[in-house]
Amino acid sequence: MRRINFINPFGSVSYDGIIKKTLGHYCAEGTEMVVTHLENCPPDIDFFYNKHMIEQSLYEEVMRSEETGFDAVIIGCLYDPGLRVARELVDIPVIGPLEASLQMASNFGHSTMILTDHRKAVPFHYDEIRLRGQGATVKGVDAIDWFVKDMINDRGAVAQDVVRLSTEAANRFGAETVIMGCTIIAAIYQEYLMEGGEPAEVPILNPNLMALKMAEGLADLHKKGAYTLARSGYYMKPTGHFAEEFKRARRIWNQSKPDFTQN
Structure with a gap:
């Protein structure tokens, strides 16, 4: 059994249904694919200012995915927003559709x-x-x-x-x-x-399909101890005294993040 969170990086439910409809039947036996979207952030990622605001919410959702037991995460946009930063934050596989397709x-x-x-x-x-x-x-x-x-x-x-x-x-x-x-x-x-x-x-x-199949494969490898991110360079985690700084930054963000439900 593998649980995969396909995150639509938009502050809108508008796209969840069509992803579930068109991708769900490709799941391998034993895959539970959950399609989610971000809350309280811009509804589209077409412009780069929105993209950067979305990425901060996305990091939180990726970390919550690992904390709640998902085996892999797909960031559902071909911009691969926040992909490399997200890998710094979690040990489960994080897949970008563009990178997977290439x-x-x-x-x-x-x-x-x-x-x-x-x-x-x-x-x-x-x-x-x-x-x-x-x-x-x-x-x-x-x-x-x-x-x-x-x-x-x-x-x-x-x-x-x-x-x-x-x-x-x-x-x-x-x-x-x-x-x-x-x-x-x-x-x-x-x-x-x-x-x-x-x-x-x-x-x-x-x-979407390329990302799903890569997520399933790497999730299986991770569950069997055969997928390990290198932490000595690019994907180094904030540890030691940096860990406390990271916790503080995360706490401040979650206490002060903007409210996109307001006009």
């Missing part, structure tokens, strides 16, 4: 590209590709020009854009596969397929 893409084709949601995300993903050393096999990044708060209300149009633009973009960049560059777009496209829609001509990697 690492698994070679199993589907020799080259890939990212088809993201809106133009603001395009340079961000180019930066992430370079950071992860994937420049040789990721041929480019393009966008379908939807923001997440709009796409959830017009799923049919989003799915049709995915079918059309993924093939066009893959041909333009010379990529064999496409990573669907938004977890909600991926869920909408998966819902479209489940309802009998015709798939795109190019193979599409669903980042």
